[in-house]
Structures are given as structure tokens and as C-alpha cells.
Amino acid sequence: MVSQRAAEVTPFLAMDVLERANAMDDVIHLEVGEPDFSPPERVFETAIDALRAGHTNYTAARGKPDLRRAIAAHYDREYGVDVDPDRIVVTPGTSPALLLAMAALVDPGDEVVLTDPHYACYPNFVRAVDGRVRTVPLRPSDGFQPRLADFDAAVTADTAALVLNSPANPTGAVMDGDTLAGLADIATAAEATPVVDEVYHGLSYDAAEHTMLEYTDDAVVLNGFSKRFAMTGWRLGWMVVPPALVDAVNRLAQNLLICAPNFVQEAGVAALETPSGRLQEIRETYRERRDRLVEAVTDWGLDLGYTPQGAYYLLADVSHLPGDSLDIATLLLEEAGVAVTPGVDFGSEAAGYLRFSYATDVEAIETAIARIERVLETELN
Known part of the structure; x- marks a missing residue:
């Protein structure tokens, strides 16, 4: 059945x-x-070299230290944010990172607030952990930017997480710093956790990109290599988690994912070094x-x-x-x-x-x- x-x-x-x-x-x-x-040519070369060197075994569930350090350096370089590599968990794509986030944060019956429009798969991740979806409408007249008052009204005592996406699929909207800071404040007041999908970072044209990590450490931030580096089939992503969630997310990763592919993690380091x-x-x-x-x-x-x-x-x-x-x-x-x-x-x-x-x-x-x-x-x- x-x-x-x-x-x-x-x-x-x-x-x-x-x-x-x-x-x-x-x-x-x-x-x-x-x-x-x-992908950049150096990514191919690094992956091939890693295969030939025998980098085909399991790694730690949270990912290889070199890659986690490279991701931390990326946040310092791009946003001026200091991220402890121990807060980074490498995943086989960004979608598994979202699954880990939902499993770590949402109990049956908890609410998860999404924008509407939203990435098509978000509600199914919430349902997969028996959460309930609550939505906040976005308007083309606002450029599909969220209104903080709408989020404030939607968040309740039952809200476990706010799932946000910037730059956004399907709209292409990019949230500014004031909006992200306001959403962080709303989540903090409700004791909810922002889960922010930043997989399209690096692909903005008319707006400055800000990571939620500029405004709070109590957020789960998702990113990966598929979009910015055109590595969709390589299946490599990561998540930055609050210090209090590190152990729980690592245990979930050990059981649900085992690890991201070893040699692909080597290629990820090379991608992050792309000029x-x-x-x-x-x-x-x-x-x-x-x-x-x-x-x-x-x-x-x-x-x-x-x-x-x-x-x-x-x-x-x-x-x-x-x-x-x-x-x-x-x-x-x-x-x-x-x-x-x-x-x-x-x-x-x-x-x-x-x-x-x-x-x-x-x-x-x-x-x-x-x-x-x-x-x-x-x-x-």
C-alpha cells in the first residue's frame, strides 16, 4: 500500500x-x-585527478574538511561573513539539504510558512515530515518582493520555519538586505527558524545579493554548485546551520545521506576558486x-x-x-x-x-x- x-x-x-x-x-x-x-575546465580536471588518485571512498557525513573550509572562505570573500566550517554540512545537492532542514526543525503538525509563488517542490518537503504549509502571497506590483507585514501576520506560535528563496524561482526576485533583516526579526520573535535557499546566488543582475547569514546566525542557509557553476548532474550542495543544530543535522545526514560523492567534493573546491x-x-x-x-x-x-x-x-x-x-x-x-x-x-x-x-x-x-x-x-x- x-x-x-x-x-x-x-x-x-x-x-x-x-x-x-x-x-x-x-x-x-x-x-x-x-x-x-x-562547468569551469579546472572542475573537470580536478574531478578526474581525484578519481585517479582513488578519492572514491566514503567521507565524513558532514563533508571533507577542505571543502567546508573553502565554503567558509566563500562567505568571507563574498559577504564579509565569518562562518565556522564546523557549521557547514555538505550534501549531495541542495534538495537533500532542504530535506535535512525540514527533518531537523519540523515536528508533525508544525507550520512552515512559504511565499506564494514558491519553488514547486517546497510544499512536498514540508509534507514529507508531516508539517503543514501556510503561504504568504507575493504580488507582481511589488516585483514579487515579500511584504513584512504579511509575514508577520502569517507567523504563529505553531510556526517552526520560514522557507525563503532569493534570487527566487520562479519569479527571479531578489530580496534586499532590509527585507532579509526584517524577516530574521520576525522569525526570532516567533522562535521560528528561517530556512533560506540561496542556490541562485551569483546570478543577480540588477540587485545586490545578501545572505541571511549577514543578519542572523539562527538560520539554515542552503546553497550548492548546480546553478552558479552549471554542475546540476554533479549533485553537490551544502547547508550552514545554527550551532545548536549542528549535531542533529549531522546525525540525520549520517543516516539519510551517508555522504556526498568524494571526488565531486574535490571538484567543488576547484569550482569555488573560479576567477x-x-x-x-x-x-x-x-x-x-x-x-x-x-x-x-x-x-x-x-x-x-x-x-x-x-x-x-x-x-x-x-x-x-x-x-x-x-x-x-x-x-x-x-x-x-x-x-x-x-x-x-x-x-x-x-x-x-x-x-x-x-x-x-x-x-x-x-x-x-x-x-x-x-x-x-x-x-x-
């Missing part, structure tokens, strides 16, 4: 769309956040793609209402078109050969939207724009 917990897990529609698209010919993928860049110039070039390329797609969405007559500041997504309002967002995404896949994600995947506030990913080359984006324009003119007018 399937457990009730498993039965309540909803599909990840972006992956459903990807599976359908992969079974078709000549499809342009704007549905998933898969960077089209390659800043290369990352700046990647950011500028994403900015150009964003600007082109924003221009196209406006030309199509779809209401954007904001400009994404980071990550590589935008939400376009299609609520005025016939059918729901799932219908329209299906039409674009079948008639235009362009895969996009229906907004319903990201919460009720995004149900009338489509998410477009611009993590693909500009030639493909131009072709997708022309195809979508044709379908909008012939099928939806």
Missing part, C-alpha cells in the same frame, strides 16, 4: 513537461532550470537573454508587470487567454514545439502564469519567440 504521505506528494510539472518534450522532435526547452554553460571574471561573463549573458525575453513577452501583449532581477526565470500572466496555464503550456508544446512550465506548479498565486526559463542559448530563445508569436496570433486570438 502507498503511504498517505507519498500519496499527497504532487507531481513536479516542470519535470513532467520535460519528459513529454523529450519524447518529441525539435522542441526548445524553456521549462527547466538547466544551465547551458559547462570572478568568468562568472561575470555568465551573468552578463543571462542578462542579455532576460532582456530579450522580457521584450518579447511585452510584444506578445502578455502582462509581465516587473523585471526579474536574478536567477533565470520570468513569470508571464496568461490569465486573459482562453484555457488555464496548463492548457496553454500544452498548446505551446504541441503546436509551437516550445516547452514552458505552467504556473500552477508554483502555487495558487501563479496559477494564471507561465514560467519561462532563459537558461538556454540566445539562438534557441529567438526561435522560441518566433514560434510562440505565431501560435499566439493563430490559435489564441
Whole structure:
């Protein structure tokens, strides 16, 4: 028999769309956040050298000391924040880090406050530990930035954690320092823990990036190598945890994950040593793609209402078109050969939207724009 917990897990529609698209010919993928860049060459070389040197055995569950020290140095270099390497737990991707965070913080029946829109999988992580989801609406008129008063009203005595994401999927919004500081204060007053997904850090264009660790040590901060370093299939992430949670998270990691791959951890050290110039070039390329797609969405007559500041997504309002967002995404896949994600995947506030990913080359984006324009003119007018 399937457990009730498993039965309540909803599909990840972006992956459903990807599976359908992969079974078709000549499809342009704007549905998933898969960077089209390659990792730095030194990352490949380090991984190969580590394999040849026999770095294929288990490591400590919390990760290799060299990598944890490199991550701590990253926080000092990027944000001026002093992080004890003993507070860092390395994980096989950022999603397992979120699972550890929920398991460490949430008891059955506890509430976890999410934004709406939110990353599609967040609610399922909460349900996996028998927590309850409570949401705070975000508005395109605010650039999908959270209002502190809304969070203050949503947090109760039953709130165990606030799950935040900046730069955000699916909106591309980037929280400023005052907002992060205010959310930290709200969490502290409620004796709740901010769990902040910062996996898109390094991919902001029009806003300064701040880590929650600038404002409180009583937060769980998640990050990884998939987005910034285009290492999605390498499965390497990390979490910084409050001192009081270190032992509990380490025990959970020992039992649930064992460890991240040894040789990949060596490659992670090399990735963190990547010269800043290369990352700046990647950011500028994403900015150009964003600007082109924003221009196209406006030309199509779809209401954007904001400009994404980071990550590589935008939400376009299609609520005025016939059918729901799932219908329209299906039409674009079948008639235009362009895969996009229906907004319903990201919460009720995004149900009338489509998410477009611009993590693909500009030639493909131009072709997708022309195809979508044709379908909008012939099928939806």
C-alpha cells in the first residue's frame, strides 16, 4: 500500500513537461532550470585527478574538511561573513539539504510558512515530515518582493520555519538586505527558524545579493554548485546551520545521506576558486537573454508587470487567454514545439502564469519567440 504521505506528494510539472518534450522532435526547452554553460575546465580536471588518485571512498557525513573550509572562505570573500566550517554540512545537492532542514526543525503538525509563488517542490518537503504549509502571497506590483507585514501576520506560535528563496524561482526576485533583516526579526520573535535557499546566488543582475547569514546566525542557509557553476548532474550542495543544530543535522545526514560523492567534493573546491571574471561573463549573458525575453513577452501583449532581477526565470500572466496555464503550456508544446512550465506548479498565486526559463542559448530563445508569436496570433486570438 502507498503511504498517505507519498500519496499527497504532487507531481513536479516542470519535470513532467520535460519528459513529454523529450519524447518529441525539435522542441526548445524553456521549462527547466538547466544551465547551458559547462562547468569551469579546472572542475573537470580536478574531478578526474581525484578519481585517479582513488578519492572514491566514503567521507565524513558532514563533508571533507577542505571543502567546508573553502565554503567558509566563500562567505568571507563574498559577504564579509565569518562562518565556522564546523557549521557547514555538505550534501549531495541542495534538495537533500532542504530535506535535512525540514527533518531537523519540523515536528508533525508544525507550520512552515512559504511565499506564494514558491519553488514547486517546497510544499512536498514540508509534507514529507508531516508539517503543514501556510503561504504568504507575493504580488507582481511589488516585483514579487515579500511584504513584512504579511509575514508577520502569517507567523504563529505553531510556526517552526520560514522557507525563503532569493534570487527566487520562479519569479527571479531578489530580496534586499532590509527585507532579509526584517524577516530574521520576525522569525526570532516567533522562535521560528528561517530556512533560506540561496542556490541562485551569483546570478543577480540588477540587485545586490545578501545572505541571511549577514543578519542572523539562527538560520539554515542552503546553497550548492548546480546553478552558479552549471554542475546540476554533479549533485553537490551544502547547508550552514545554527550551532545548536549542528549535531542533529549531522546525525540525520549520517543516516539519510551517508555522504556526498568524494571526488565531486574535490571538484567543488576547484569550482569555488573560479576567477570572478568568468562568472561575470555568465551573468552578463543571462542578462542579455532576460532582456530579450522580457521584450518579447511585452510584444506578445502578455502582462509581465516587473523585471526579474536574478536567477533565470520570468513569470508571464496568461490569465486573459482562453484555457488555464496548463492548457496553454500544452498548446505551446504541441503546436509551437516550445516547452514552458505552467504556473500552477508554483502555487495558487501563479496559477494564471507561465514560467519561462532563459537558461538556454540566445539562438534557441529567438526561435522560441518566433514560434510562440505565431501560435499566439493563430490559435489564441
